[in-house]
Amino acid sequence: MKKINTRNILFIAVFVLLLLLSGNETWCQNNLALAGTATASSTEGSNTSDKAIDGNKETSWISDVGGKNKWLTVVLPGATEIKKVQASMETSSGDPIPYFAIQTFLNGSWRNQVNHTDNDQKEITLTFEKAILTDRIRLSINVDDVVIVSEFGIHGHQYVDSTATEVKKILVNQSGYNLEKPKRFTAPEVSDNTPFTIKNTSSGEEVYHGVVQNNIGDFTLFNPTTGDEYVVAIDTFTSYPFRIAPFWLEHVSYRNMIDFMIGARHYTGTSDKIRSLSWAWRDGDFFNWALQSMIALYLSNPEAYKRMEKKVSYVSNSSFPSEYEGKWGKLEPYDKNAPDIVKLIHWDVDVKISQELEHEHQKAELAHFLYAFPYFKQWLPQQNFDIVYEYLKNKWTKKVVSKKSTTQYDKSPEHNLLMLKTKMGTNKGELPPGHSVIPNLMMYEVAKKQNEADADKYFDAAYSQIEWMITNLDWKDPLTTKGQRMSEHITMRAFAYFYHQYQEKAPEGLYEKVLDWAKVMISRSDNMWDFRKYTDSGDWVPAGWNETGNILGFPACALAAASVINDKDLKNRLNQLVWSHFDDAFGRNPTGRHFSYDGPSEIEGVDLGWYSYHHGGIGLLEPVRFVFDGSPKTNHYPNHPEIGNLGWTEGWVQFNTAYNISMAYLAHSDTEIELKNTKKKILTVRLKTPLNFDPKEIDKLEIKATSSSGDSATITLKEESPYSKYLIGNIEYRGGKINTKDEVLQLKKGDEVSVSYGLGYFEKKASMVVKR
Known part of the structure; x- marks a missing residue:
């Protein structure tokens, strides 16, 4: 059943090649560069970068004259402990190169491991007292002249983490699966057509059978209605136990999501310290998307x-x-009976207004608050809306941002939100394509309600931005998708929002653009993990980054796209990818670990948490619940658990807000509402939405039925049965009216009766016309 490690074969082949190569023995001994790929800042003619790592000192990489900064980068086949590097290099005039550095890549930047400013040798050998752990290394040269590098040797060995624990042969979502949703596992070392069984851990009974294909087992059709735990079994191997229940993911997430936001607040959360890069949230920077995530x-x-x-x-x-004076307090306080999430929304807005934050992202976040204010006004003073609206009217087109509103990560050319945004951010996640679309459309709706004569300016800006995105975004370029890291969801949500709210006004090609996105994402997910890769070939995730939030936010992208497209097969596959990425965060990944170090103590059903957590940091997140600390790096894929706790690990508010967004889109996707005339004079309402997380209790919910004349009446819905996702209720109408409790809903022939759940752009609505 076990497969041979192909990366080991590659290293063995390199070793054999080294023995056969002639030439200077020092270049041949365990030179890992021979198995790598090279790129360079520039090239002169046919003297390409690969000539510097071919083991032949008769060939060379030669740069053009260019500027001072020249570089040669080598990407190795996997995580490597580098003990020594050698370089044979000179200028075109035959002189040694005095200024050079050996660099490695971490969190989006190249960092010096060695920096020489007075080198007088053409043959360089650098031995590291402590091995450098990386899969890519760069020779950075700072001279005006042409650079000639005849060989760049890298010596070391494949990295194996001595503390790496044994990984299960069958990788599942350790906590559990949602009833009637995709349920899959990965068995990296199992051959095609190998049988698997699902076993009840209490009774030992085999309750489902299937076969593994392409290292994946699918048990989507297994939908038990019990509270028992199950395992996947293949021969003598078993997975971690898991449960299957209606809205299981929501059950283990909802309270935790809110508790994280409570604890991660700046000044008033689990720490009262004043932190850099922080406003409403510790280490939130200006692109945390917290406000819109909580509103969603x-x-x-x-x-x-x-x-x-x-x-x-x-x-x-x-x-x-x-x-702390002036950090918050300009907004009048909320009603003490407001839900915690409304109090947190108020907190975010209050900090932004009190500190007069002007960055385009900070202003854009406030548009979400104005749009959603009618749904909060029972708990928030009208002053909250008035002060924010006046603030945005004055700041929306302001181009220059105050220093107190930004950080060193700001890459915005200007901050006028009516301007066309053509610059994209980096793997840091600070400037995703389309970030101004939804805020402008929300301001358009708010301005219309305020009877502003120039409300159309907001719609026109959003339209121009979407039009530009349709024409200019290349989905094959990862910078437009996964390269935006945890902010990627901003882009596809903009397309879906425009499509659903203004479909008749949408620019030509919007639907096709979303369809093309879906095809690229599906193509990049054709692997044993159902995991959307960074590129078609090469890195699985952006190199050197802790990309945890991108995985957590991808379900929102997939759900937004699926809500637009009509192709049934594509929609079904996108739905699988929604759940495979949630599963990835819950242990179905090459490390076999949940992304949270404290997962086993905080999340029901989680057995094995992330390797470690970050001590301290700007966010001081150690005592906060539900922190997503780390995720597999590109070197862990396709299946290299032996490298263990590789790369950077640190929780970040942005990771959790990406998860918030995905959970919001998941709730909207799962919500269904029906209104039918089931019997004479009987109207039946049937609602599905993630509410009852305890199958032992029969849930109830009151919703409003509204007539086209404006009358309304309350209907009580009751859960159909244990383990049902649906609540149902009947109302009887006689004599042209509905009587419920103390309310009367007047009806006459031709009137429309409506029921709905969800609010604003997430509303789901059902209507019918009274015929008699």
Whole structure:
């Protein structure tokens, strides 16, 4: 059943090749560069970068004259402990190169491991007292002259983490799966057509059978209605145990999501320290998307957040020392009975307004608040809306940002949100394509309600931006997708929002652009993990990054795209990818670990958490619940658990807000509502939405039925049965009216009756016309 490690074969082949090569023995001994690929800053003629790593000193990489900064980068086949590098190099005039550095790549930047400013040798040998762990290394040269590098040798050995623990042969979502949703596992060392079984851990009974194909087992059709645990079994191997239940992911996530946001607040969360790169959230920077993520959560499933225990109380700024003065407090406080999520939304807005933050992302976030304010106004003073609206009217087109509103990561050319945005951000995640689209469309709706004569300017800006994106974004270029890291969801959500809210006004080609995106993403996910790769070939994730938030945010991208396209097969595959990426975060990945170090103690059903967590950091997130700490790096894929805890590990608010967004789109996708005339004079309402997380209890929910004349009446819905996802309720109408409790809904022939769940752009609605 076991497969031979192909990377080991590659290293053996390189070793044999080295023995056969002639020439200087020092270049032949375990030179890993021979198995690598090289790129360079420039090339003169046929003297390409690969000539510097071919083991032949008679050939060379030669740069053009260019500027001072020249470089040669070598990517190795996998994680490597580099003990020594050698370089044979000179200028075109035959002189040694005095200024050079050996660099490695981490979190988006090349970092010096060695830096020479007075080298006088053409033959360089550098031995490292402590091995450098990396899969890519760069020779950086700083001279005006042409550079000639005849050989760049890299010596070391394949990295194996001595602390890496044994990984299960069968990788599943350790916590559990949602009933009637895709349920898959990965068995990296199992051959095609190998049988697997699902076993009940209590009874030992084999309750489902299937076969493995392409290292994947699928048990989507297994939908038990019990609270038992199950395992996947293949021969003598078993997976971690898991459960299957209606809305299981929501069950283990909803309260945790809110608790994270409570704890991660700046000044008033689990730490009261003033931190750099922080405003409302510790280490949130200006592109944390926290406000829109929480608003999306509430709009997608309002009843779920109304029901939660209230843990947040208003804290006055006046009770803090003088250095906190002005950090928050310009907004009048919320009603103490507001749901915690509304209190957190108020907190974010209050900090932005109190500190007069002007970055285009910070302003754009406030548009979400204005749009959603009607759904919060029972708990928030009208002053909150008025002060934010006036602020945005004055700041929306302001081009120059105040220094206090930004950080060193700001790459915005200017901050006028009506301008066309053509610059894209980097793997840091700071400037995703289309970031101004939804905010402008929201401002358009708000301005119309405020009877502003120039409301169309917001729509025109959004239209121009979408039009530009249709024409200019190349989905094959990862910079437009996974290269935006945890901010990628901004782009596809912009397309879906425009399509659903303004379909008749949408630019030509919008639908086709979304369809093309889906095809590229599906193509890049054809692997044993159902994992969307960074490129068609090469890196699986952006090199050197802790990309945790991108995986957590991808379900929102896939759900947004699936809501637009009509192709059934593509929609079904996108739905599989939604769940495979949630599963990835919960242990179905090459490390076999959940992304949270504290997962086993904080998340029901999780057995094995991430290797470590970051001590300290700007965010001080150690005591906060539900921190997503780390995820597999490109070197872990396709299946290299032996490299263990490789690369950077650190939780970040941006990772959790990406998860918030995905959970909001998941709730919206799962919500269904029906209104039918089931019997004479009987109207039946049937609703599915993630609410009841305890199958032992029969849930109830009250919703409003509204007539076209404006009357409304309350209908009580009751869960159909244990383990049902649906709530159902009947109302009887006689004599042209509906009587429910103390309310009367007047009806006459031709009137329309409507019921809905979800709010704003996440509303799902059902209507029918009264015929008699």
